[in-house]
Amino acid sequence: MNQSFSIPAGDFSHAGQAASEIKRLLKQLNIPPKVIKRVVVALYEAEVNVVAHSFGGSISCTITPEHIDIVVSDCGPGISDIELAMSEGYSTASSEVREMGFGAGMGLPNIKNNSDSLDISSSEQGTSIHMRVNFKEHTP
Ligand SMILES: Nc1ncnc2c1ncn2[C@@H]1O[C@H](COP(=O)(O)OP(=O)(O)OP(=O)(O)O)[C@@H](O)[C@H]1O
Numbered sequence: 001m002n003q004s005f006s007i008p009a010g011d012f013s014h015a016g017q018a019a020s021e022i023k024r025l026l027k028q029l030n031i032p033p034k035v036i037k038r039v040v041v042a043l044y045e046a047e048v049n050v051v052a053h054s055f056g057g058s059i060s061c062t063i064t065p066e067h068i069d070i071v072v073s074d075c076g077p078g079i080s081d082i083e084l085a086m087s088e089g090y091s092t093a094s095s096e097v098r099e100m101g102f103g104a105g106m107g108l109p110n111i112k113n114n115s116d117s118l119d120i121s122s123s124e125q126g127t128s129i130h131m132r133v134n135f136k137e138h139t140p
Pocket residue numbers: 045049050052053054074076077078079085086090091092093101102103104105106107108109127
């Protein structure tokens with residue numbers, strides 16, 4: 001199953017639409033609630049990042065019996081230092097974005113913690129984030 005969404009830049013009213021649509025879909029598929037939560041957190045953070053930090057982009061989700069693959073791509077300006085961007089508390093969010101309650105610098109670390117694999121590539125032409133969440137629950 002495949003589902004795509006477009007994410008306009010700067011439109012915070014739109015952010016979270018893909019996450020809630022995918023949440024609904026996974027519920028229908030009887031995916032464990034804990035797994036759904038991981039997907040929704042990771043997807044929501046990636047969505048907000050496209051709205052807050054990029055020129056706009058799109059999301060593509062592929063659901064198989066084993067996992068969900070999510071690719072979030074945008075049209076730039078890119079992340080110049082991915083390692084730095086991944087560190088907790090690092091944020092370049094504007095004061096407008098911070099006033100809306102974002103900009104703690106926790107989005108990318110949250111995506112990392114809530115996905116089973118994460119691959120980020122970026123250039124000035126755009127950023128592409130590929131994340132996968134397995135449906136089989138983790139044993140602690
Ligand atoms: N799609 C993107 N395009 C360009 N830069 C990005 C993108 N996603 C993240 N970044 C950069 O990485 C930084 C860290 O992102 P992260 O999501 O961890 O924190 P944040 O978005 O600033 O704050 P929070 O997610 O806690 O609201 C951002 O401040 C921004 O500089």
